[in-house]
Amino acid sequence: MAVSGITSSSIGAAGITSNTKHAQQGESEFSKQVMKCVAVGGKKTLLCSDALYSSADPRTGESVNIYRAQGYSKDNPIYTIKGIDFQGKEYEQQINASMIDANHCSYNELLVLNLETGHASDRDRIYAAMTRDKAGVSSIFDKTDYLAYAQAVIKDQKTLGNWTSYWAMDTWMNDLLQYVSRGRLGSLLGM
Numbered sequence: 001m002a003v004s005g006i007t008s009s010s011i012g013a014a015g016i017t018s019n020t021k022h023a024q025q026g027e028s029e030f031s032k033q034v035m036k037c038v039a040v041g042g043k044k045t046l047l048c049s050d051a052l053y054s055s056a057d058p059r060t061g062e063s064v065n066i067y068r069a070q071g072y073s074k075d076n077p078i079y080t081i082k083g084i085d086f087q088g089k090e091y092e093q094q095i096n097a098s099m100i101d102a103n104h105c106s107y108n109e110l111l112v113l114n115l116e117t118g119h120a121s122d123r124d125r126i127y128a129a130m131t132r133d134k135a136g137v138s139s140i141f142d143k144t145d146y147l148a149y150a151q152a153v154i155k156d157q158k159t160l161g162n163w164t165s166y167w168a169m170d171t172w173m174n175d176l177l178q179y180v181s182r183g184r185l186g187s188l189l190g191m
Helices: 106-117 122-135 146-160 165-186
Strands: 035-038 044-047 053-056 062-070 078-084 090-096
Touching: 044 053, 044 062, 044 078, 053 106, 062 106, 078 106, 090 106, 106 122, 106 165, 122 146, 122 165, 146 165
Parallel strands: none
Antiparallel strands: 035 044, 053 062, 062 078, 078 090
């Protein structure tokens, strides 16, 4: 389980396949299945030990837990995202990885792309966090051009002479680009 303390981003309309739902007052089934963490300023975040990816921002209280949705397949790459938003409300969304536009996506969607392209290592999560930090977004729901910021981070690594990170991040970004462009080509061809 990874915990990230670097700023945040947003989930917007592109790639979302179902509506957000917020839990009512009281303890829901969702919150009974998670580990709770208290962070700076008394903000609570929820991290799930059974998630494919779990992260929280202790400054905003936002958290994200990513799962493959029921019925997931390579042809139907649907992920379920659960967490706590900046207002302390639980949310749950389903995102189709093949519909994500990395030039205009949220940090949560970038994390889904990471998982879908096989980039689930701690190193790959750090690349996403470095990109989010470079973007300067304030929420995991804010959309931005993450590919442009990834290119800027890669350029920084080159300037610093950090060739290991430079080549690894370049591979990471190219895998994301290949996946995203394959999805665009498929939609253009009606596949």
